[in-house]
Amino acid sequence: MTGTRTITIANRGGAVFEVAARRPLLETLREQGVDLPYGCKCGGCITCAAKLVEGRVDQRRQTALNNRQLSHGYVLLCVARPETDLTLEIGVESHDKLYRNPFLDPLEPHELKADIATPKEA
Numbered sequence: 398m399t400g401t402r403t404i405t406i407a408n409r410g411g412a413v414f415e416v417a418a419r420r421p422l423l424e425t426l427r428e429q430g431v432d433l434p435y436g437c438k439c440g441g442c443i444t445c446a447a448k449l450v451e452g453r454v455d456q457r458r459q460t461a462l463n464n465r466q467l468s469h470g471y472v473l474l475c476v477a478r479p480e481t482d483l484t485l486e487i488g489v490e491s492h493d494k495l496y497r498n499p500f501l502d503p504l505e506p507h508e509l510k511a512d513i514a515t516p517k518e519a
């Protein structure tokens with residue numbers, strides 16, 4: 398069906414859910430009993446982050462993830478809508494690459510959010 402997507406949760410035994418393509422994943426998965434952490438519900442706090450293993454989401458409304466986190470596949474489920482069928486890892490155990498110590502391992506300029514990153518010298 399065109400209005401639904403199949404979501405596989407890799408770290409919950411491969412559990413499969415059918416969700417509406419146009420609604421945020423946090424809502425549609427929680428309605429089906431998936432226990433997910435969340436805070437602000439508006440893409441600003443990272444509490445709901447999950448790791449996208451396969452597929453594509455529209456998360457244009459997210460404001461919290463930097464380029465390093467995006468490159469590791471993180472998506473914010475409270476604003477992410479599934480553009481394709483997806484495989485996700487959810488919950489805090491998916492957060493292994495979400496945070497890092499900024500004093501021990503500072504971000505490189507290209508890993509900052511696009512609007513504050515300094516373009517690389519050619």
Ligand code: FES
Nearest residue numbers: 436437438442475
């Ligand atoms: S709940 Fe805050 S970013 Fe999703």
